[in-house]
Amino acid sequence: MRAYIALLACGLAIAATESAVAVTTTTLTYQQGTDGYSGTVERRIGRAEAEQGDDPVDTVDASFYLDGGPTASDRKDLLIRFENTSIPSGAVILNASLGFTTSSVTSNNVSGGAFNVYSLSSPFGSDETFDSYTGGNGLDGGTAMILGSFDGMTTVETTSYARIDREMQLVANGGTSYGFGVRTDRSGDGWSYHTSVSSAFESRPTLNVTYTMDSGVELQTQNPTVDIFPNGVNADTAGTLINGNSADQYFLDGEDLDNNSYDQPYLVQFGGLDLSEYDEIVQAELVLVTGFSNGASDSPGPFTVHQIMQPWDENTTYESLDSDSDASSNETQELIDGGFIAEEAQSIIDMNDTEVLYIDVQSIVENWRAGDANYGLYIASGGTGNGWQIFTSGATEAGFQPELRVVGRQVPEPGSIALAVLGIVGLLAARRR
Known part of the structure; x- marks a missing residue:
């Protein structure tokens, strides 16, 4: 009987810890x-x-x-x-x-x-x-x-x-x-x-x-379902909204009023992801391509990546994000304090002209897998007033659109775990006879 209980416990332990085994590479x-x-x-x-x-x-x-x-x-x-x-x-x-x-x-x-x-x-x-x-x-x-x-x-x-x-x-x-x-x-x-x-x-x-x-490890790739650049790039266009699907490449920017430059973040959502069957996110990267069309497309940064915590859509304006009654400037900390975005998950620096960047966003995608709503990513100036041009969802050449690459591991089927445990039980029962 003791052997029966011990082996049954072993089978249950295997089932319980199967998802904790590291991926073999x-x-x-x-x-x-x-x-x-x-x-x-x-x-x-x-x-x-x-x-x-x-x-x-x-x-x-x-x-x-x-x-x-x-x-x-x-x-x-x-x-x-x-x-x-x-x-x-x-x-x-x-x-x-x-x-x-x-x-x-x-x-x-x-x-x-x-x-x-x-x-x-x-x-x-x-x-x-x-x-x-x-x-x-x-x-x-x-x-x-x-x-x-x-x-x-x-x-x-x-x-x-x-x-x-x-x-x-x-x-x-x-x-x-x-x-x-x-x-x-x-x-x-x-x-x-x-x-x-x-x-x-x-x-x-x-x-x-x-x-x-x-087995159970798979790759999902997604291009944006919606992406926007709210606000505008200078005093003449402040308050405007640029949809990524209407532009091939566009600028993120930080506030530098002495040089007529207004804060302009980037909001992007990948609505086609299905993370429901994953036990863990093995890897998640956001791929962005720095712009080709402007000699000032590069930037030393930093720009910071945040998880968006509230709904938004292609009509969301810069002013609508305000939480302190001053819609002319919505600093990152204000949006964190107001609950629209989470704390910084990643910082991006030294972006070169035309460079392809792979940005680690595993922690954010893991939050989505664990139950947070997938409202997308928010990228903002981390203090720089030096703009950064990127290709958008409107890019037509292969590989230039933003891409989210997610490697997840599937949860073992409950039936297969149950069969494994029942197999152990059956083996022990046969031995007892």
């Missing part, structure tokens, strides 16, 4: 010449006649620059792919990146970025040129989706990482990847990185993928 790293891997293919394509197409060089002895921007005569883009990889079918990608190490920095080419990574829409050959790839003009006609950004490449032998989760999830889902394109979409500063034939083996490009195969 695997990380794969591919680097030319490491652990026998030899599948990296690179091709630099340039606008200048003498630089139409170049194979990688040993960057211990020479530089190998990517350069631009889009209309520059010395523009150089990169095509790169990693062949013979083994991303398991059905994997949930938790983090995937390209890692490039800076090989050379000069006074004329100190690149802070951003250099953006795109998935390719077509394969490329070993003899590809700027004019031949997808009909000409480098990467301009050959990209499928923006993925991530290299940023802050100002010091030799430091490695920068650009996220490529969406492309690796495509592969895990059975899709075809043609590789990656790297280019600068605004910066005119070149960047020399260690290539796949560099004699500094440890500095060669890497493809890094962390995934899980655990």
